[in-house]
Amino acid sequence: VVHYLKDYQAPDFAVADINLTFSLEDAYATVLNRMTVVPRQADKPCVLDGSAELLQIVLNGKSLCPHEYAVADEKLIIHAVPDSEFVLEITTKLYPAQNKTLMGLYESGDNLYTQNEPEGFRKITYYFDRPDVMSQFTTTIIGDKQRYPVMLSNGNLIDSGELDNGRHWVCWRDPFAKPSYLFALVAGQLAVLEGSFTTRSGKEVALKFYTRPEDRAKAGFALESLKHAMQWDEDRFNLEYDLNIFMVVAVSDFNMGAMENKGLNIFNTKYVLASSDTATDADFEAIEGVIGHEYFHNWTGNRVTCRDWFQLSLKEGLTVFRDQEFSADRASRAVRRIHNVRVLRSMQFAEDAGPMAHPVRPASYEEMNNFYTLTVYEKGAEVVRMYHTLLGEAGFQKGMQLYFQRHDGQAVTCDDFRAAMADANGVNLEQFALWYSQAGTPQIKAHGEYDAGNRTFSLHLQQYIPPTPDMADKQPMVIPVKVGLLGRDGTSVVFRLADTDAVVEETVLVFNQAQQTFVFHDVAQEVVPSLLRGFSAPVRLDYPYSDADLMLLLAHDSDSFARWEAAQTLYRRAVAANVVALEANQPAPHHAELAEAITAALNADIDPAYKAVLLQVPTEAELWEDAQSINPELYVRARQALLQDLAASMEDTLTHWRTWADTQEQNSKHAAPQEYHPDLAGVRSLRNILLQWGVQASAQVLQTIASEYTQRATNMTHEFGMLSAINHLSDDKRDELLNQFAQRHAHDDLVMDKYFVLIGSSQRADTLQQVQAALQHPAFSLENPNKVRSLLGSFSRNIQHFHAADGSGYRFIAEHILRIDGFNPQVASRLVQAFNLYGRLEPQRKALMAEQLQRIQQHEGLSKDSREIVDKILRD
Numbered sequence: 001v002v003h004y005l006k007d008y009q010a011p012d013f014a015v016a017d018i019n020l021t022f023s024l025e026d027a028y029a030t031v032l033n034r035m036t037v038v039p040r041q042a043d044k045p046c047v048l049d050g051s052a053e054l055l056q057i058v059l060n061g062k063s064l065c066p067h068e069y070a071v072a073d074e075k076l077i078i079h080a081v082p083d084s085e086f087v088l089e090i091t092t093k094l095y096p097a098q099n100k101t102l103m104g105l106y107e108s109g110d111n112l113y114t115q116n117e118p119e120g121f122r123k124i125t126y127y128f129d130r131p132d133v134m135s136q137f138t139t140t141i142i143g144d145k146q147r148y149p150v151m152l153s154n155g156n157l158i159d160s161g162e163l164d165n166g167r168h169w170v171c172w173r174d175p176f177a178k179p180s181y182l183f184a185l186v187a188g189q190l191a192v193l194e195g196s197f198t199t200r201s202g203k204e205v206a207l208k209f210y211t212r213p214e215d216r217a218k219a220g221f222a223l224e225s226l227k228h229a230m231q232w233d234e235d236r237f238n239l240e241y242d243l244n245i246f247m248v249v250a251v252s253d254f255n256m257g258a259m260e261n262k263g264l265n266i267f268n269t270k271y272v273l274a275s276s277d278t279a280t281d282a283d284f285e286a287i288e289g290v291i292g293h294e295y296f297h298n299w300t301g302n303r304v305t306c307r308d309w310f311q312l313s314l315k316e317g318l319t320v321f322r323d324q325e326f327s328a329d330r331a332s333r334a335v336r337r338i339h340n341v342r343v344l345r346s347m348q349f350a351e352d353a354g355p356m357a358h359p360v361r362p363a364s365y366e367e368m369n370n371f372y373t374l375t376v377y378e379k380g381a382e383v384v385r386m387y388h389t390l391l392g393e394a395g396f397q398k399g400m401q402l403y404f405q406r407h408d409g410q411a412v413t414c415d416d417f418r419a420a421m422a423d424a425n426g427v428n429l430e431q432f433a434l435w436y437s438q439a440g441t442p443q444i445k446a447h448g449e450y451d452a453g454n455r456t457f458s459l460h461l462q463q464y465i466p467p468t469p470d471m472a473d474k475q476p477m478v479i480p481v482k483v484g485l486l487g488r489d490g491t492s493v494v495f496r497l498a499d500t501d502a503v504v505e506e507t508v509l510v511f512n513q514a515q516q517t518f519v520f521h522d523v524a525q526e527v528v529p530s531l532l533r534g535f536s537a538p539v540r541l542d543y544p545y546s547d548a549d550l551m552l553l554l555a556h557d558s559d560s561f562a563r564w565e566a567a568q569t570l571y572r573r574a575v576a577a578n579v580v581a582l583e584a585n586q587p588a589p590h591h592a593e594l595a596e597a598i599t600a601a602l603n604a605d606i607d608p609a610y611k612a613v614l615l616q617v618p619t620e621a622e623l624w625e626d627a628q629s630i631n632p633e634l635y636v637r638a639r640q641a642l643l644q645d646l647a648a649s650m651e652d653t654l655t656h657w658r659t660w661a662d663t664q665e666q667n668s669k670h671a672a673p674q675e676y677h678p679d680l681a682g683v684r685s686l687r688n689i690l691l692q693w694g695v696q697a698s699a700q701v702l703q704t705i706a707s708e709y710t711q712r713a714t715n716m717t718h719e720f721g722m723l724s725a726i727n728h729l730s731d732d733k734r735d736e737l738l739n740q741f742a743q744r745h746a747h748d749d750l751v752m753d754k755y756f757v758l759i760g761s762s763q764r765a766d767t768l769q770q771v772q773a774a775l776q777h778p779a780f781s782l783e784n785p786n787k788v789r790s791l792l793g794s795f796s797r798n799i800q801h802f803h804a805a806d807g808s809g810y811r812f813i814a815e816h817i818l819r820i821d822g823f824n825p826q827v828a829s830r831l832v833q834a835f836n837l838y839g840r841l842e843p844q845r846k847a848l849m850a851e852q853l854q855r856i857q858q859h860e861g862l863s864k865d866s867r868e869i870v871d872k873i874l875r876d
C-alpha cells in the first residue's frame with residue numbers, strides 16, 4: 001500500500017485520555033488499554049491500528065461479540081460506536097522476548113524497552129496510531145520486584161505500591177497531551193546516575209540516567225552534556241524544560257541512535273556511554289550532539305509535533321539544525337560546519353541522485369521507517385539553516401517564537417513552520433516551499449567578469465534542478481548565495497550592491513530565477529569571488545576557477561568553509577586527472593603544485609582541527625557525483641594514488657606536524673590530557689590523519705606505531721587512530737595488533753563494534769574472509785543492530801570489496817540481508833540501500849548486482865521495508 005500526502009484526512013475520533021495497565025509476566029505481558037474516545041463526526045466506523053494478539057474488547061462496559069468488529073491488515077474495525085464520548089477497553093497479549101523487530105515492546109538482556117516511532121505503538125495495543133491524535137497518558141506497570149525493580153514511563157511518578165507474590169506496581173502520569181509514538185516504557189534491573197538542573201524560572205529538574213549496573217560510571221559525560229543542552233536551549237532559544245524529571249535509558253539493542261519519548265528518552269548505548277579508554281573523541285562529540293538532539297525535541301517534536309509522517313522533517317530537520325548549532329556554540333564552529341557539509345555531500349547528495357531520491361517532505365511512502373533518511377534529517381536541517389541565513393539570527397528567533405505561540409500543543413505541517421517564519425518577519429516565503437516538494441540537488445553554473453572601466457564585477461548564475469524518479473520538470477528555487485570578493489593579493493575587496501548601498505565585504509544574494517546576473521559596484525580591482533560561503537545552500541556550484549584562483553582562496557579566504565572548499569576542489573580535480581590516466585592504463589600524474597599548496601596551508605597559523613579537515617580528500621561518492629557507468633574500483637585507486645603522491649612529496653611536513661601534535665598533548669596544561677577536551681580532540685584528530693597520510697608515505701610508520709602502541713593505547717582516540725592507519729596493510733603485524741585489541745576489549749560490546757568496523761572496512765585482499773570469520777566471533781550477533789552496522793554496514797561501504805569484480809561482495813551482503821529481513825526488516829532494508837549505485841554502475845557490475853537484487857526481490861516473505869527499496873532500485 002502506498003500512502004500519499006495528498007490523501008491526508010483529519011482523524012474521525014479524538015482521545016480525551018488513555019490509561020494503560022501493563023502486567024509483566026514471565027514469558028509475556030498483558031496490556032489493558034482504557035481510553036475515552038470522542039467522535040468528531042457522526043456515523044463513522046471506529047478504525048484502530050493494531051497487530052497484537054487481541055484478548056478482549058469492551059465498549060461502555062459491554063464486551064463486544066465477534067460479529068461487532070473485524071480484524072484485518074493491522075486494523076480493528078468496530079462497526080457501530082456511539083455518537084458521543086464512549087469508553088473503550090482493549091486487552092492485548094505481547095511476547096517481548098520473541099520480538100526481534102525492536103519495535104513496540106521488546107526484551108533486551110532480560111529488561112523491557114519500547115520503540116514506538118513511527119508506528120510501533122500498534123504492536124502494543126489497538127489505537128489511533130497517528131501523530132495528530134494527541135492524548136494524556138496514564139500508565140500503570142505491574143511486575144515482579146526482583147526481575148523488574150525499576151519500572152518507568154513518561155511524565156511524573158504519581159503512585160506506587162506493593163502486591164502479593166513479590167510483585168509491585170507503579171503509576172506514571174504525563175500531563176502533556178502527546179501522540180502514541182512518544183509513549184515509552186522501560187522495566188528491569190538498571191543502575192541510575194543522578195543529577196539535577198535548575199531552570200531559569202527556578203524549577204529543579206531531576207536528571208536520571210539508567211544503565212546496566214557495570215556501565216553507570218560511563219554515563220557521566222552524557223549527564224554533563226544534558227545540562228549543557230538544557231542551558232543552551234534557554235540561552236539561545238528561550239526554551240525551558242517543562243517537567244520535574246528527565247530520564248535517559250541506555251539500551252544496547254536499538255534500531256536507531258536514540259528516541260525522544262516525552263520525559264523518558266531511550267538511547268542506543270553508543271550515544272550515552274563513554275570513557276576515554278573506550279570511546280574516541282568523535283564518540284564524545286557524537287554523544288553531546290545526540291543528547292542535545294533528543295533533549296531539543298522536547299519543544300521541536302513533542303510540544304509541537306507533526307500532523308502526519310510526511311511532515312517528519314518539521315521536527316527532524318529543525319532539531320538537527322538545533323543540535324548542529326548547539327555543537328557549534330560549544331566548540332570549533334568552523335570545523336563542525338565542514339563536518340556536517342561533508343556528511344551531507346557524501347551521503348545525502350548520493351541519496352538525491354539515486355533511486356531513493358525524495359523531497360524533504362516526501363509525497364508518498366510505503367513503509368515510513370524507510371523515510372528516516374539523510375534527506376529528511378540532513379537536507380531538512382540545511383533548509384532550516386537557509387531560513388536562518390535569509391532572516392538572520394534575530395529574524396529566525398522571531399519566527400520560532402511565533403511558531404510556538406501559534407502551535408504549542410498542536411500537530412502541524414512544514415507549511416505552518418514556513419508561515420510562522422514569513423509572518424513574524426513580514427516576508428514572502430512562497431517560493432521557498434519548493435525546498436520541501438522538489439527532490440534532487442540543485443546545480444548552479446556560475447561565471448563572472450570584471451569591468452575595470454565601470455569598476456564592476458558581474459556574477460552570472462544559472463540554476464538547474466535535475467529530474468528525479470518522482471518528478472521530471474522543476475521550478476527555479478530560492479537559493480541564498482553568500483559571497484565575498486578577494487583581490488589578487490588575497491585581501492578582501494569591498495563593494496556596493498547598488499549605488500545607494502553601503503560598502504560591504506560580504507553579502508547574501510537571493511538567487512531565485514532560472515538565470516540571474518548580480519552586479520557588484522565600486523570594485524577597486526580584479527577579483528576572485530568566494531562563493532557559497534558557509535555552504536549557504538545545499539547545492540552544487542561550479543565556477544570556472546583556475547587552479548591558481550583556488551590556491552589563492554585556499555591561502556587567503558576569510559571564510560573557513562570556502563577556504564576548505566577550495567582545497568576540496570583542487571583534490572577533486574587531481575583525482576579526476578588520475579582517473580583519466582588510470583583508465584588509459586597510464587601512471588597517475590604527479591601533483592607537485594597541489595602538494596605545495598597543501599603544505600603551505602598546513603604550515604599556516606590555523607587551529608589543528610582545521611588542519612585535519614584540510615587533509616580530508618573528498619570521498620569516492622563525492623568524486624563520482626557527475627559520472628555514469630561507474631567503475632568504483634577505479635575511483636579507489638585514483639584517490640589512493642593521489643594520497644600516495646601527496647604524502648610522498650610532503651613526508652617531512654607530515655612528520656613535523658605529527659611530532660608537533662605529540663608535544664602539544666604532552667605539554668598540555670590540561671590535568672588529564674587523555675580525557676576528552678575540544679582542544680586536545682583537535683590535536684589528536686590532526687595526529688591521526690597525519691598517521692594515515694604517513695603510512696602512505698613510508699612503511700616506516702608501521703614500525704613506529706607498533707613500537708609506541710602500548711604506551712599510547714590508554715586512550716581510545718589514539719588506539720583506534722593507530723589501528724585505522726595500519727588497517728589496510730597486509731603485514732602480519734596488523735592482524736596481531738587487531739587480535740590483541742579484540743582480546744583486551746572482549747567484554748566491552750561498544751569497543752567490539754570498533755573491532756568489527758576495522759575488519760569490515762579494511763582494504764586488505766582477505767577482507768571478505770575476515771568478515772566471514774568475524775560473523776562467528778562470540779561477540780558478534782546478527783540480532784544486535786550495532787553489530788550488523790559495524791561489520792556488515794562497514795563492509796557494504798567498503799568500495800573495493802563490496803564492489804569486487806567477481807560479485808562476491810554483492811552476494812555476501814544479499815545473503816545477509818535475507819537472513820536479517822526475517823526478524824528485523826528495518827535493519828535489513830537499510831542494508832539494501834548499499835545497492836543504490838545500481839543504475840549508475842558499469843555494465844558488468846550492474847549485471848552482477850541485478851542478480852542479487854532480483855534474488856532479494858523474489859525472496860518469499862520479504863518485508864515491505866526491503867521490498868519498497870529493492871523495487872525502487874531495480875526500476876532505476
Ligand code: ARG
Binds near residue numbers: 316
Ligand atoms: N526520532 C528519533 C530521532 O531522530 C528517531 C526515531 C527513528 N525511528 C525509526 N523507527 N526509524 O531522534
Ligand code: ZN
Binds near residue numbers: 297316
Ligand atoms: Zn530526531
